[in-house]
Amino acid sequence: MKKILTLIFITILCIGNAQNSAHRFFYELSYRPNKDSMRYEKETMILDIDKHQSVYQSYELTVLDSLSNDIVSKSENGTMPDFSTVQDRKPISFSHRIFKKYPIQNVLYTDVVFNDDYSYLETPSITWTISNEKRKMGNYVVQKAETAYGGRQWTAWFTTDLPFQDGPYKFYGLPGLIIQIEDTEKNYSWELKGNRKINQIKNILLLEKFNKKNSNSGMRQLSKEKFEEKYNEYKKDPFAQIRQMASQLPSDMKLPDGSSVTDGMREADKRAKEMAKRNNNSIEIPHKN
Template sequence: MKKLLSVFFIVLFVASNAQESKETANRFFYELTFKPKKDSVKLEKVIAILDITGKKSIYQDYTVPAQDSIIKVAVEEIEKTKAWKDVSKLIKMPKFSYKIVKNYPDMKEQYIDRISMNLFGYDDDVKFNWNILSEKEKVGEYNTQKATTEFGGRKWTAWFTTDIPFQDGPYKFYGLPGLIVKIEDSEKNYSWKLSGNKKINNYEEMSYSDKINAKYGVPHTVTPTTKEKFDKAYAAFKLDPMAEFRQKVTPEMMSMKMPGSDMTIGEFGKKQEKMAKDFFNANDNPIEINQTQDKKKK
């Protein structure tokens, strides 16, 4: 049962950080509006969060952490009844699986994501050349000032507020004299807007999903790597997302039924493979388009 659960939690695609902390954090909620396809007219929206402690900030898609209570109830039922339950039917999967950690005060960035059951992180040397303009604007409840920069092959316009004294922002953005309240590229492929914030006492980096992953054998310790090695391994994972699954499940096990279910392990694997490929195919419009162009040249 434990092995089958560990296989399932691969598909959550939730990046978990190596250490758990309990401290006070400021959580900023951003509404991210984006074009998933380059030629898409339809826009999609997700909520992303930026958690800021005294030591660092962590940016991620809020989709899975927001459903912790639903996942907790489902997992506790599975553990109590010893019967399989397809949790993927109950929860909405994230659009973005990575975390971005900025370590204070030097703002050294680390990009963290999972490849199958393994969690990897690489240092990302990101520098911004901001042009701070005199133009000011009210964005929501905040008095903000305009700034522009170029990053990832796109031109960006940001609005920051000195009312919130964090020189940080969503995704990889940072370095203005206050928190970035809104930022979008010139073609409006990606746009973040601050939608709320709250203070969290006894803050823990690991969500319930992270803890369940760790409990059932999915490592939550970050393995250091380089960007080049990560990109190569991630590309291979996208082509065959269930390769590690097949290595762990014998041909005899493929025809076995999931506990308390009519679904075989083989059928389960095929379903998860489709989910994984749907996840990867849902977005062909990366935030940093120059990375895609660089890969095509190689």
């Protein structure tokens, strides 16, 4: 009898763990950072799905989070963790995270502007026109669908072979998982490259925990319009907050290379503004008032 009860308990535990598991879908995002150039870049994005929600983000965000947690756990009590290895990694092109709770009624978009966490809720106006056109894409039979969103026209290919009515970025609402989607001018294109099971979805990253702990405001939720205003202000003057903090430093203070703080700030500010100008082709075309 005891063995039977033990077997039943283990079976229930295994079923529970299986129900709590999640699927991770890897998408290759090919995009043009600059609307005046035909140069393309690529980034691996992921869509984590369980029975309650999905989370879309750059794969590099999860890698950095894992490395940071490992560094913190290995640091001795009372000592400052050494994040130098993390800082030397390639900068993340996309820092936003997008949450969809099932059944999907809206999406939660979160991002970091300078050192502050912001979010907004949106109910995307996405109306699909589903075609009868089908074809084979990898291991899946896919069907064509089209929509307009964010100032662009999009063509998607979805499959009913996978029981998820979701997709990368903010896209959802088709009777299957989106395998590929791109805009008609090929500025942005997502294509599914693989998938695997993961134990669970991680909703809060280490950096978000740190910011929440060390900020009185935590994650600030704005309207989408206010968020876009805040983000545009940041792109116009990326070093505004740093400049304000640097103004409190002694005027004769030197950087490690011997140059003045003022000269260093001026050069860094110039590079940041040049980078913002080069990355002028956002996924959604901003509204013009």
